[in-house]
Amino acid sequence: MPGIQVFTHINRLVQGRGAVAQLAEEVARFQARKVLVVTDPGLVATGIPARVVEALGGYSTHVYSDVEPDPSIQTVERCTAFVRQQGFDLVIGLGGGSAIDTAKCAAALASNEGAVESYLGIEKIPAAGLPKIIIPTTAGTGSEVTNVAVLSLKDQHTKKGIVSRQLFADVAILDPELTLGLPAAITAATGMDALTHAIEAYVSRFHQPLTDHFALEAIRLIGAHLRTAVHHGENLDAREAMLTASLYAGLAFGSAATGMVHGLAMPLGGQFEVPHGVANAMLLPYVMRFNLVAALERYRDIAVALGEPVAGLSVRDGAERSLSAVRQLAHDVGIPTLREMNIPPSAIDALARDGLSNSRQVLPNPRKVTYEGLVGILEEAFAAPASR
Template sequence: MTVSSFKSAYKLITGAGATSHVREEVERLQMKNPLIVTDAIIEKTGLLQQVIDLLGEVSYGLFLEVEPEPAFSVIEKCKQMFNQNKHDGFIAIGGGSAIDTAKAVSAYATYTGVLTDLVGTNLVPEKGAPLIAIPTTAGTGSEVTNISILSDKEAQVKKGIVSDYLLPDVAIVSPEMTRTMPASVTAASGIDALVHAIEAYLSVHASPITDSLALGAMKMIAKSLPKAYANPDDMKAREQMATASLMAGMAFGNAGVGAVHALAYPLGGRFNVAHGVSNALLLPFVMKWNKIACIDRMKEIAEALGEQTNGMSENAAADLAIEAMTRLCEQVNIPSSLKTIEISEEDLALMADDASLIDRLLKNNPRRLSRNDIYAIYQEAYEGRSVQ
């Protein structure tokens, strides 16, 4: 067995009503004036007010300008507010976009250089102010990872700040916070969690610890995502999805994600496609490519996704895994091809150039990909799902 380390948020608080612990965590972390980082939609749903009510007498500030797939400019604005009002901690309430904004600002608030200095791996010089993450989507796992993903609008690419100093101090994962998600967000973020689990399981850096989290998450997502999508008030399904997303986050936060994410990034960076949708569009085609490198593990994925593989060849069982993933994407109405989201065939070459540079993720993938292999996968994804 090779040596591997495992990291997560310092403390996890999970289950229905877990947010009721927010005040004691604020006090434990000695935050006297935290900045709540969120967006106007979370304010409208009433979720923000629920957390504010729980804070009681604690004084706080509000940053409501988080945008999906946050741009560098959002981080600059949030940093300015944090420093101007002398905040001493963060409470991020929202999806991956809000949590990633707070993580980036915690790294950047006291830094005297420019934000782009911190983009890359292990470039954050010290731990910033403490951070409590309260996810309202069940997808990114950002509440337990050491990554903040931002959009560089000028270069039209998504970039990551990766540092263990970004690991949140507390993740409060309370399923009722996800109840108000629109169906499209339930679907996209849920597929993102599925892809985290699948890519972590197939990663060359997978370990027995990440494997059990990844397989457990896959089982829960296969059963619960269609239910949560079909009925937003199915709180059992919401609870399973919130927990599965956390587990998938712990799996990929340590094993890494691979080519699905690398090929999805240019869709987010250039065309603002929601992160989970971009992953879903690439998933079957990258898996078809990966199959010969990890056929035994693909069979195990098929089983985790609820397929019967008794008496089947490994080859047929691996194909069944791809079918099961594809069916799940269809059940939750994710677009089925790049052309249906109005990406033109001429864009594929530039996307392949961008994706081939994302070595940070491509190196985790079980099968190597050249720039031309990536281009061929984009061509398949352009035509769409129907993976024979």
């Protein structure tokens, strides 16, 4: 493979059943005194944040739960201001991608002046922020091991990302027991989000041997375990496999980047408030179809990882199996179509134009991205039959 490759990762990962019990020991490594736990109201209702506070023992701890799905820049500004005003010296992000991204940003920006919006883009945060420990309770975003946070720009009806080394967690704690109560619909959406990360990383122009390894292993685990995690949510083996798959997918796309599934999903979420994982899942087969001719052998590899028999098939026919496998998986876990989400076809032009502006996804995409190509992807997605 030509060129220089760079693989980035966090410093410390604590993983396993009951791993949250080690939280106080991890906090002690930073000599912290005052700890903020950033989460969301839905998770507070489950009692999981209370368990985390209990695991912290005698530390001065506050739970901050003013985080909405797909957090806005204003949400991050409020959380950052709270961190500064109250003098916290360590931030814990607990929950799904929304709480985690808010926590990552608040910890990083607590030591950096200026508007949050000024940090949108790549490597614009100059100074290291507060230490941060990330504890995911969903298996999908992989945000615990990436240097990315995605925020909603409500006034512009879109989403944009902050990418910075200052967003890397100092510690990630992955405890599958914390995912046991996750509802089936959220399990499905987050699992398909992880699958999207892995597939896009594997076919990315920026892929490399390490990202290939993690991406294919994530795809294999998701193909084998997502259905069970959705329909038998009490199955801890499936939950643990999905949390590991999300981790591997995060390690893959953290260095290889994502492509135009994400490039179109961000405006879809921003304009119509479609949950990120659902938006990815609805678009994934159609972006795969668009990209297929640019990466036939890689899509055949994806089919194999999803358990499809490709022996004796041509490379093209084997690659096609990856599309049918993804469509079947999405159907089996209950992912809706664009029409079922009441997205109007009249939005195609605006979605395509916004998607084309997302250079962070355009550049890694394996096939050259054009406005006409994005319109074609969206037209196919809108023509999809009902999922049920």
